[in-house]
Amino acid sequence: MHDMSAQAVHHHAPPTSFIWKHVFSLDHKVIGKQYYAMALVAALCGMALSWMMRIHLAWTNAAIPGLQLLSPNGAPGGVMTPEYYLQLMTMHGTIMVFFVLTTAPFAAFGNFFLPIQVGAEDMPFPRFNMMSFWVTFTAFLVLMASFFVSDGPTLGGWTQYAPLNAVGSVAGPGQGMGVILWMTSIALFCIGQLLGSLNFITTTLDLRVKGMSLMRLPLSAWAWFITSCMGLTAFAVLLPACILVILDHVAGTSFFVPSGTVMNDQLLPHSGGSTLLWQHLFWFFGHPEVYIAIVPGIGIVSHILITNMRRPMLSQRVLIYSMGALAILSYMVYGHHMFVSGMNPISSLVFSFPTLVITIPATIIVLIQVFSLYGSKLRINSASLFALGFISMFVSGGVSGFFLAQPSIDIMLHGTYFVVGHFHMVMGVAAMFGIFAGTYFWFPKMAGRMMNETLGKIHFWFSFVGAYCIFMPFHYLGMAGNVRRYSTFVDDYLQPLIPVHRWITVAALITGAAQLVFVYNLIHSRFWGAPAPDNPWEGTSLEWSTATPPPWDNFGGKLPVVYHDPFQYGVKSSVGDYVMQASPEQVATEHEEK
Amino acid sequence: MATTIHEPPRIDQDRLPEKGHTGNGGRGNFVPSGGELRETLDYSPPPSSTAIWVVLFAVTMMFAAFTSALVVRKGSSQDWQSFTLPPILYLNTLILLLSSVTLEVARRRVSAFMRGVKSHAENPARWLYVTWALGLLFVAGQYVAWTQLRAQGLYLATNPSSSFFYVLTVTHVVHVLGGLGGLLYVIRKLSKSALRRNAMVATARYWHFMGGLWLYLMLLLWFKL
Numbered sequence: 119m120h121d122m123s124a125q126a127v128h129h130h131a132p133p134t135s136f137i138w139k140h141v142f143s144l145d146h147k148v149i150g151k152q153y154y155a156m157a158l159v160a161a162l163c164g165m166a167l168s169w170m171m172r173i174h175l176a177w178t179n180a181a182i183p184g185l186q187l188l189s190p191n192g193a194p195g196g197v198m199t200p201e202y203y204l205q206l207m208t209m210h211g212t213i214m215v216f217f218v219l220t221t222a223p224f225a226a227f228g229n230f231f232l233p234i235q236v237g238a239e240d241m242p243f244p245r246f247n248m249m250s251f252w253v254t255f256t257a258f259l260v261l262m263a264s265f266f267v268s269d270g271p272t273l274g275g276w277t278q279y280a281p282l283n284a285v286g287s288v289a290g291p292g293q294g295m296g297v298i299l300w301m302t303s304i305a306l307f308c309i310g311q312l313l314g315s316l317n318f319i320t321t322t323l324d325l326r327v328k329g330m331s332l333m334r335l336p337l338s339a340w341a342w343f344i345t346s347c348m349g350l351t352a353f354a355v356l357l358p359a360c361i362l363v364i365l366d367h368v369a370g371t372s373f374f375v376p377s378g379t380v381m382n383d384q385l386l387p388h389s390g391g392s393t394l395l396w397q398h399l400f401w402f403f404g405h406p407e408v409y410i411a412i413v414p415g416i417g418i419v420s421h422i423l424i425t426n427m428r429r430p431m432l433s434q435r436v437l438i439y440s441m442g443a444l445a446i447l448s449y450m451v452y453g454h455h456m457f458v459s460g461m462n463p464i465s466s467l468v469f470s471f472p473t474l475v476i477t478i479p480a481t482i483i484v485l486i487q488v489f490s491l492y493g494s495k496l497r498i499n500s501a502s503l504f505a506l507g508f509i510s511m512f513v514s515g516g517v518s519g520f521f522l523a524q525p526s527i528d529i530m531l532h533g534t535y536f537v538v539g540h541f542h543m544v545m546g547v548a549a550m551f552g553i554f555a556g557t558y559f560w561f562p563k564m565a566g567r568m569m570n571e572t573l574g575k576i577h578f579w580f581s582f583v584g585a586y587c588i589f590m591p592f593h594y595l596g597m598a599g600n601v602r603r604y605s606t607f608v609d610d611y612l613q614p615l616i617p618v619h620r621w622i623t624v625a626a627l628i629t630g631a632a633q634l635v636f637v638y639n640l641i642h643s644r645f646w647g648a649p650a651p652d653n654p655w656e657g658t659s660l661e662w663s664t665a666t667p668p669p670w671d672n673f674g675g676k677l678p679v680v681y682h683d684p685f686q687y688g689v690k691s692s693v694g695d696y697v698m699q700a701s702p703e704q705v706a707t708e709h710e711e712k
Numbered sequence: 713m714a715t716t717i718h719e720p721p722r723i724d725q726d727r728l729p730e731k732g733h734t735g736n737g738g739r740g741n742f743v744p745s746g747g748e749l750r751e752t753l754d755y756s757p758p759p760s761s762t763a764i765w766v767v768l769f770a771v772t773m774m775f776a777a778f779t780s781a782l783v784v785r786k787g788s789s790q791d792w793q794s795f796t797l798p799p800i801l802y803l804n805t806l807i808l809l810l811s812s813v814t815l816e817v818a819r820r821r822v823s824a825f826m827r828g829v830k831s832h833a834e835n836p837a838r839w840l841y842v843t844w845a846l847g848l849l850f851v852a853g854q855y856v857a858w859t860q861l862r863a864q865g866l867y868l869a870t871n872p873s874s875s876f877f878y879v880l881t882v883t884h885v886v887h888v889l890g891g892l893g894g895l896l897y898v899i900r901k902l903s904k905s906a907l908r909r910n911a912m913v914a915t916a917r918y919w920h921f922m923g924g925l926w927l928y929l930m931l932l933l934w935f936k937l
Binding site for chain 1: 759760762763766767769770771773774776777778780781784785788789790791792868869872875879883
C-alpha cells in the first residue's frame, strides 16, 4: 500500500556490541529511551522527596524511617530540620522541573519520534545527540551528588535567588558546595539541551521526507520544534548566569552580592553586585521553561486526541500559531515572577500586560481542543483519558494564573500556597499527564508490546482525582494566608489549617502509590505485555507506517513518501476510516489544510 | 468544508534529492573522491548549513546575556573602576580580521578545487593552514593581554570591570578554539578528499562570526570598561 520509493541511505552502520548498541548509542530511538529511563528515575526520586516533605508538614515531629541515613545532620533521628526541609524542597523542584518535565515530554518522546514523524532515518548529528543525553545524565549525577557532600544539597529553592546563591556556606547548609554542584549541574544541563535543540531544529527543517511540508507535520512534531526553539534561547541565557554564580563562589567576583551584605553577623567581602541581575537572567530562562515543559504536552495530547476522536482539530494551523505565540510571548512575561522583587511599578505594569495577553493563545488552544471534542465519538483508553486530564489540569491551573498576573493580587499571594497550587497544576501535573498520555499511546511502538489498559485506567483515575485532592486545597491555603517554604506551622493563625495539610498529605501518599501501579505496568508490559501490532490505534502519522518496534534505520531501508496531512480521519478508505500519510490512495475527504 | 481530492505531493524541486536522500543535499557537495570529479557519497550531507545558524544564534544569546549583565552590573553600583585596555588587543583584532580574509581566500580556492579548476589543484589547504595559524596567534595574543592585565594588578576578582573583561574574553577565546577545531576538521577532511562543501561553508561562517563578535566585544569593552 505504501509507496516506498527511496533506497537505503542510513549513514552509520548499526552497532553490534552491547556498549555501542545500548549505552553510547547514536540511534535516536535508544537515546529517547535513555532520556525516558532517566526521567522515570528522577520522577521517582522527586516523588519520594515530596512524600517526605508532606509527612513532615502534616506531622512535624514524626520520624521518617531511613531519613537519618541520608543525612544524619539534616534529619537527626529521622526528624528533618527546617534547613533540611528546604534542601529537600530545592531538590524536589530542581529534579522535577529540569530532569523530568523538560526531559520526558521533549527530549525522550521527541528523540524517539521526531525523526520518524518527519520521515528521517536519524537526527542529523547523532554524535551530538548522544552527547546531549550523556551530558544531561552527568548533570543529573552531579545534582544527586550534592546529597552526599558534608552539609547536603543547596536550600535556596529551584530559583536559587541571589545573594544566597553566591555567598557560600555562611548562608546556611548546602550553600557552599551544594550550590556549586547545583550550578555545575544546571550548566551541564543547559549544554545538553542546547545540543538537543540543535538536532531537533535541523531535523525538522532539513530532514523532512518527500511530501512532508511543514503543515503536514503532526502537532507533536510541531510542538517539539517550537520547544527546541525556546530551549535554544532560554538555555543559552541560563548557562552564562550559572557561570557567573560559580565565579562569585570560587573566584571571589561580585556579580550578584551587594556591598555591605551582612549575613549571620558576618560582613561579606563582596562589593556592589546586583541581586536583581540574577532574577532577570534566571527568569528570562525560567518562564519560557514553563512552556518548554508544557508545549510538548499540548502537541502530544492533541496528536492523541485526533487519533482517538477520529477527526482533526478544528484548525491545525491556528493551534500551531497559538503554540508559536506562547513561545514568543513567554519571553515577554518573565517579569511577572518579580512583582515582589522591588522592581519599578511601571515595569510591573509592562510585564502584567503580556502576562494577560498570553492567556489568549493558551485559551485558543484549549477551546480548539474542547470544541473539537464536542460531538466526537472519543475512543476511551488510557492515553485519551490522560489527554483529557491534561486539558482539565491545564485549565484548572491556568485559571488561577489570571489572578496572579495582576501585580496587586500577586503581591498578596506570591509567598503563599496559592502559587504552589497554581504552578503544580498548570505546569507540573498537566505536563505529567502529557507524559503519561504519551507513554500509553507510544509504548507499543517503543517497546513492541501493549500496556495493560485496566491498570492504565486505574492509574488515571487515582492520579486525576488525587491531583485535585492535593493541589486544589493549596489555593484555599494560599488565600487563607498559609506561607509557603515554611517547614512547620507554629503560628496561631496557621493551626486551623493543619488538618487541610494532613488531608493533602494522605492524598499525596495515595496518589503517589498509584504511580507505582504505572511503574509496574510499564516494567511488566515491557517484558510480558501482549505483542503490539504496527498500528494499534489506527493512526495516520509516519510512526505507524513502520514496523513495531521500528528497525535501526526507521523505515527498513526505504523512505516513505508523504501524500496526506496527518489527520485524515473520518474517511472511507481501503483500510478503514483513515488514510495514512504515506498512503498514495486518493480518497474524498473533508479535511485539507496545507 | 469543501470536499477535495488529494493531489500528489508538491515538492520544492530544489529540495528534492536526486537519489531519494533525506535532507537538502545533492550533487556537488563533495570534494572529488577517487579521482572522479563531482562524485557524491552514498548519503546526503548533514544539514550543517542550518545548524550553523542555530549555533550562532545560541552564541549570540549567550553573549547578549553577558552584555546585559555587564550593563546592569555597571549601572547598579558605585564600585566600577575603568581601566585602559591592553594595547595588544588592537593587534589581536587585526590578526583575527586578517584570518577572516585568509579563510575567505581558502574557501574560494577549495571551492575552485572542488569544481575541478586545475590551477588550484595543488595544496588547496595552504590558506587554511594560514588561517589556523592566525587563529592560534590570536589566542596567544589574548593570553598576552591577560598577562599584561595581571602585571597591572588587575585580576578576575579585582573589580567588576576586570571581571567582565576576563569573562568576555575567555568565553570568546573558548569559542575561537572551537573554530580552530572546526578548521582542523576541514583540513583533515580535505586531505582525505571527503570534505563536504556545507562543512566548509559552515566553518567559514562560524569563523567570520567570531571576528564580528570580537569587534562587538572590543566596542563594548572600549565603551563600558
